[in-house]
Amino acid sequence: MTETDLVLAVDVGGTSIKAAVLDTEGGERLRRVVPTAFDQGPESIVTAIRDLVLDRVAAASDDGSPVRAVGVVVPGVVDTEAGIARYASNIGWRDVPMRDIVSSAVDLPTAIGHDVQAAGLAEATLGAAHGVSDTLIVVLGTGIAAVVVSGGQVVRGAAGIPGEIGHIPVGDLETRCRCGAFGCLEMFSSARGVARLYAERTGSAVDATDVLARLDDDPDAVAAWQQATETLARGLVAGALITDPARVVLAGGLSQAGDALLDPTRQAFEAGMPWRTAPELVTSPLGARAGLLGAGILARTVAEVSG
Known part of the structure; x- marks a missing residue:
């Protein structure tokens, strides 16, 4: 080199x-x-x-x-x-x-x-989307957004902002997002969203990693995480029904939660489209x-x- x-x-x-x-x-x-x-x-x-x-x-x-x-x-x-x-x-x-x-x-x-x-480019080149021509790559970080790959090409969109799945209104419509809209996915299922849900239940300001660490013995953590994964699944169902990917890749920092994220999300994701076979749902090896x-x-x- x-x-x-x-x-x-x-x-x-x-x-x-x-x-x-x-x-x-x-x-x-x-x-x-x-x-x-x-x-x-x-x-x-x-x-x-x-x-x-x-x-x-x-x-x-x-x-x-x-x-x-x-x-x-x-x-x-x-x-x-x-x-x-x-x-x-x-x-x-x-x-x-x-x-x-x-x-x-x-x-x-x-x-x-x-x-x-x-991140989607990296996933398509080096990660879990490599070799798959139709994918939806959802990056779960402080916020949530996605990359749509169709026929091996990244979809650019009319305004250059496709994949804004974080602002699909699949959550509680009483909750206002920073973007000004209501019920946005990222207010519930991003790292910041998980922390917000836990804080609303307990009054404790902790981050998503702390919430995950408490899943074994904290009912409030379990409830917040369940709400986060169920809301995420609804957003993924909407994204998958629109884009029809062969594989959905969960990437970003929150994807490092592994099976704690993948198992409940996959169950709710598959249940959300009972009339068809759900796309494969995986987590990224690249993580954050x-x-x-x-x-x-x-x-x-x-x-x-x-x-």
Whole structure:
């Protein structure tokens, strides 16, 4: 492997911003994670991304393994051609020229992508969707979104935002989402949604990992998790009936719950379409790394284009 094989990948999530130098096999080095500081405002998150990129590019150079390009994936509505983060409700962004901000800071070719679409690209290339021409890849993180693959091609949609399954109104219609609508899936079945359901029952502010850890002996955790998986299954039924995939892949950080997520969700998913055979439902082997790996693929592509 030569120095030109390395790229910097950055995955901006609702909880943290992850960065790592990746080789051609997806191997990581110089990984660093910083919090997504919502309380400091949207501009501070842009600054945090830029500073993290500067820090990791410098660290790679000092390590004797400089990178040839940068890939940054962000949530929300992304204009990948223009390199602009058009809108992200969780962060408060509107029309942020992210590609120019990053590339001007480090003087390297830079690609900007949608975090879920990038995760889907990684799943289709390296993960559970590899070799399957019709798939629905659902990324369960702080929020929820999906990638639709039909006939081996990622569906782009009229506005470039297909797969927004997190905003299908399959939950309690009294619950208002951050997007302004009511009953959105991600308010119940994302990591943030699971924590919210548990907090409403107990008054305790814990994260989804803590809720999972309490499933053996905490009835409130069991009830919150049951509501989350049943609501997720309803969203998956809607997505599957519209897109008709051969396989549905659950990816993202929450997918690492494994059978605790897969078993009840599969049962409710299959029960939700009794008149037909349900698509295969699996969890991703890439887990929370999918977005970062997808950012690396985007960075490698822009590096090849730039020569």
